Amino acid sequence: MANVVVFAETRGGTLRKVALEAVTAARALADASGGGEVHAIVAGTPGTASAATQQLGAHGADVVIAVEHAALAQFARESIAATVAERAKQGGYRAVVLGFSTQGRDLGPRLAAKLDAPIAADVTEIAVSGDSLTVKHPGYANKVTLTLTLTGSPVVLSVRPGAFTAKESGKTPRTESAQPALDPSAERVVVKDVVEGAKGRPDLGEAQVIVAGGRGLKAAENFKLVEELADAFGNAAVGATRAVTDDGWRPHSDQIGQTGRQVSPQLYLAVGISGAIQHLAGMRTSKTIVAINKDKDAPIFKVADYGIVGDVLEVVPALTAAVAAAKKGS
């Protein structure tokens, strides 16, 4: 029997989806390790943890540890890493689990170094058998799946957003509170500002539907067709190819591909995207792929479940209208 500690990340005081996925993964790991407990750490301003406790319990946390401080309004990476490491050092933990998000990518290696623990990043599966812990991790920009064995305890695991579906297991957690192990108002890396992106759209990593545009849109102003199609779906995110972000039609943060975001939504609509290897590496694990492109030989059609050959300026508005009508009917 071994316990698992999870860092349940928040932003702006709200629990992120990947936090619930990390708790779900930790629950499964604790159960597979002989029925240990899941201890979830929530860091934020006072009140953050109480708002998150019920949800964390519902997803399998036995204990929610509130680390609250006014200076945790921002991502205090040094303080949070020290606090999670201190808890993990209290012993008995088989693993420290967190999301492979921008926060988790930052914290994971810090924790590994502080705990002198082996780390596996961007994990899509976790298996335990006896003392051996094995994970799957897509390497080579998703082109090769690696199965890794980690020896020692604890280990640090960051889970790929979307890989572990958040599942409720209905616990009512005990609550504890802890002080930050390092003063979060004395960080050596200080957040001066957070610039919010596109208004009211979900993040690319969290959206069920993504509409992405490429150079086939011909001009920056035609990107509004992509926006409108996303609007028709309701809660869809908007992405772009590297060519589009390089040209400044869209911000760099919208880029989907090997050097940008890697996404796997339920539905991915590629609009005016030819399907360069660099782009495919970022979206080929999407569940359903739709492609609209004027060149019938474009490589995107090799991965698209449904392709339409045609001018995006003609097809996309028609699709937008049809999707809006279908949504209205449903």
Add this chain to the structure above:
Amino acid sequence: MGAPAVKIAVCIKRTPDSESRFKIAASGVAIDETGLKFDMDDFAGYAVEAALQLNEKAGGGETVVVAVGPDSVQESLRKAMSMGAERAVHLKADAVPADGLAVAKALAAELRDGGYDLILFGKHAFDTSAGVVGTATAELLGLPCVTAASQLAIVNGKGEARRELEGAAELVEFTLPAVVTIDEGVARPRYPSLKGIMAAKKKPLETKPAQLGASRVSVQKAELPPERPAGRIIGEGSAAVPELVRLLQTEAKVL
């Protein structure tokens, strides 16, 4: 009025061309390297360029490139010197272990007493796609660390960087010395000039054994992900839209 000169280390990795078609080696635990083209990793290239630009802006300073691995990494170190880095350190190892912390220990041992103001890494390397080594090195050295910076500057003796978050961006300020891992967006790496290539041949490249930590991560299996079923074109132009909507509703069930 230039910025003060800084001494920068850039840790680089050598990885296969990311556009390659990969095959699995007979061992079943690695890719088949036959016929693959290897080069400095893309993100490491951005990091080298970022360092060179900081030095150029300051009109001085030094850029030192460091790599762990077999003798073949010297080619990437020479390339960085042909771009403009002043010297190189090769930490020799038969292979780069799968355990990022083991690699970080070797780099930390080399960098600890180097007097660097800034230590740069790519945000991750293409092959492991894990992003562990840079941040773990910072932690071992007790230095502040900024991960995945898409902009980087030194202003009044402090570092300033931008990080892309999920749907937002974070602007941070940090004290030096520090470790920064570099995302795309900082600067496109320059191509080495002929003059640079000639000069690099005479620049110092020091070789010493890598003091790797014990590796506690091992690759059990490498496999290619399942292929997607072949694509299907359902029609042409807006006339195909009703059929697409029907398929999304009844077959894919996503609408």
